[in-house]
Amino acid sequence: MNTKKHTIDRRSFLKASALTGGGLIFGFNFFTACKPEVKPPVDISKLNFNDFNGFIRIADNGVVTIFAPNPEIGQGVKTSMPMIIAEELDVSWDNVHVVQGGLDTDVFKRQVAGGSQSIRHGWNPLRETGATAKQMLINAAAARWGIDAGECTVENGIISNKNGDKLGYGEVAVEAAALEVPKNVKLKEPKDYKIIGQDIPNVDVDEIITGKPLFGLDYKKEGMLYVSVLRPPAFGQKLVSFDDKIARSKEGVVDIFQFGNKIAVLANSTWEAMRAKKTLNAVWENDSELESSEDHDKYLLDLLDSNKFKTLRSDGNIKKAFASADKILERTYESPVLPHNCLEPMNFFASVTDEKIELAGPVQTPKGTAERIAKKLDRDFKDISLEMTRMGGGFGRRLYGDFALEAAEVSNIVKKPVQVIYSREDDMSAGIYRPSTKYRIRAAIKDNQLIGYHLKEAAMNGNSWKGMSDFFPAGAVENYQMDVVNYKSEITTGAWRAPYTNFLAFAEQSFFDELAETMGVDKVQLRLDLLQKVKGTKDKRIQYSPERMEDVINMVIEKSNWGKAKEGVFQGFSAYYCHNSHVAEVADVVMESGIPVLKKVTCAIDCGIVVNPLGALNQVEGGVIDGIGHAMYGNLNFVNGAPQSVNFDSYRLIRMKETPIVESYFIENDIAPTGLGEPALPPAGPAFANAIKAATGIRLTKQPFIDNKDVFG
């Protein structure tokens, strides 16, 4: 499948044009045909480079600049996406210089960091980009030598012919860019990969370890004002009035004004803005019910008991199956609200003038955010430029761009460059949180076979969508149903790393563990037997591959010594498919002073071709520990619309001494790659909980685990 020929639209070619500063720029755009011109992703007017297209620029000396198209939140795409281009371009990675591209809807497609989709969606276009540029360079060399392009070979950016002549890419770049864009380009066979599959360090590692300014908060502009915003202390409150007399008397304060339901404090430095904000005297009134977590628990449990559900998928006849069952297992699983807590708090730079809108900062959705700002300020989208900084974490919070909108609104009022900076307290209390969700799962067992499976979800503002109902065990149980219902909350909720499944996996994988106990069968074999039933299915809705799931299960069993652990080591198993990747995990727990302690998590992953194993392992280690940490400690409790923890003194994140060793193994195959930012997280919590059950006999059904006094004292 990797050698399939792809067609590049001829019309997307942009002709060469001379630059005032010397040199030539060439661009062509593989993604959006018919565009009259292609704007380079950064200002290249001062550079003497020859642009090959939106992604590649080749200098006379052969140095290749590749623009990383997607936002970098720590998932590694600033390294891995350019690797894919470089592979097909056939250059040495040592000669590649990676630059973050800006928002450019003409050049790039899907500039989003989310859903673990960057690599999956980029795989074909990125390879075609590299391969097409390579073919044009070969064609240029062949023309110069007067031979057929087929007689040329390429290695590390050097084109050779049979006579021993050699030409570097840089030497033919100008000629090549003037040639026709080849319609069909041959892509490499995976066996010929030289860069894909190699351990390539993070392209920003030198800058990170020496403290170079890379992040949104590091973005500075001459004359920029620092803005601290006072927002409603509780969800459901409205600003009535405020007294800023003291705040205005504070050093460094430049301006204070209301915008919408908020108050902006503008100052000459971050500290002065934050300090003055604390002295504002604001009066708020209740605009709607002020919700507490206690209320959420009650509402959601009531909903689970109700008949208000919307059915996402229904196979067979659940009613009949349960009526004929000789055993029924039913469990309810509960999760709290979680904040994202990106270590770099939300922030954004905006400079709004009558002529243009300049934006810069960390956002996972640059295009959507720029569009929202254009709409809000009633401006043309074309007036907006957006520079993407490296992000100090995203985890879904930076999908929303509300912080960028605030910066644009404030700058629009003062007509000065501003940077809105959230304090940690702001960040935690003005969240778009992981919704609190509860599941009730029932299994109908007859003659010790699983004949019915019914999952109900009740979530704040909704959680699962249709795709989740086609995950395991859909297709494996004759009578299957998934129903959802939600409670409309004033508290804003949204995507949180591995949205939809970060808690669903816990519920289901805990349930299967208990189901096996109830049926008296082997926990792993139960899953393998069910997967057998899905093989060869004609149901196109089924999202996972039973064969690939079986592979990761078998691999993790072998690597973790499942069932053969040393005395005193208690193991828990889980296997889950989400974000197009298959993962199985085994957690090893030991008892220390009567408390279960997680020592190791073994992880087997099938994400297809592993583009950058070094980065991939980092994602898996991080995803597993993040999943463990939040299952164990994560809990944002609300009282009267306000979160009760707003900083790390009262909100617990996992730290070094609590972390297990993560051992990861990848299935080797030639299947097109899928994402890794999320899939290792969902199965981690249930693997740990299942190991705790093995160690203590106590089954956890509620997160955070730490609140269970029977287990953790």
Added chain:
Amino acid sequence: MSKFDLKVNDKVYTVNVSDDTPLLWVLRDHLNLLGTKYGCGIGQCGACIVHLDGEPVKSCLLTVSLIGGKSITTIEGLSENGDHPVQKAWKEIDVPQCGYCQPGQIMTAAAFLEKNPNPGKEEIREAMHGNICRCASYNRIEKAVAKAAKN
């Protein structure tokens, strides 16, 4: 506003700021030394750690008026070319994911290894416990500290 002479990375800077300004914001907003990061402002995450006469301190809690003539080292001054053994180990292990917490992690590790050049596994885990890595690159941080000690 008061004037303070601060010795940062072997250079003396004069700043004119309020007495209660935390060193973190003096470094970031006044000296444009942006490697020291803001994470929580209450000394709980370690992203802002710098060395004060070689000791690791949380710069978000250290007000500028309390520094006096003490010598401040930030991530920018840890080594001339990014080649401090801890930085080298961080690069070899390819520790960072988002990278935001890493200057604080590196400064903590460097001060720790200065005092305890041959730490055991548990000592490393104890020493790094105060620094939050939200991406949870903890396995690699642990390995990198051990590697830096070895080198």
